[in-house]
Amino acid sequence: MTTRDTETLADLMSERAGKRGTTLPTWEQVAVKAVDPVTGYQPSPNLLWKVASGQDVKINRKLVRAIAEAFALPLERVQIAAARQFIGLDVDDPWDTPVGDDDGVVRVAHDRARKGEDMPATKAAVERARRGRGE
Incomplete structure (x- = not known):
């Protein structure tokens, strides 16, 4: 488990979904809730899985907003985790x-x-x- 001062987007997401044999939602279930409230963009379950597994993906505002919506997390927390993971900033x-x-x-x-x-x-x-x- 990571702290908020060190968590990446992969940490934040993988703690909340995608683990088979648990009560956590699947990536398909997460994708239903992952809708950017500004543009209506909805990432695929496969893209969400890639982000959560730490793979390089094209990160953008609408994806970050959709992830925040999917997990009902504060947007700022998701943005900071994304900055940490994808561009190496604290x-x-x-x-x-x-x-x-x-x-x-x-x-x-x-x-x-x-x-x-x-x-x-x-x-x-x-x-x-x-x-x-x-x-």
Whole structure:
């Protein structure tokens, strides 16, 4: 089992479907629910299986939205898992900002090897935006 900080789209999907001999739905059953609410696009059971098994597929917004719908998951969580799996990005707060009462949420997509101290220009942009809001 993975955590939300490390899960890929394959992890997220394979934990919820496709395991024969269990009560989890089949990919055919998942495909019925996998409909992009924006375009009506509906991926095939085979495409869903490919994504869940970690194969390279053409990833796009309508597929990601359809997967989020199929599993009733927040779209942002599915998008982050897809970014992690298909382009190798982590999406997080690389500065481990302490939690406060008036926090704005900052997430940065970055190469896994890069840490907050490796991104001074990004941190400066975040600080400028924060100052611009009067914080």
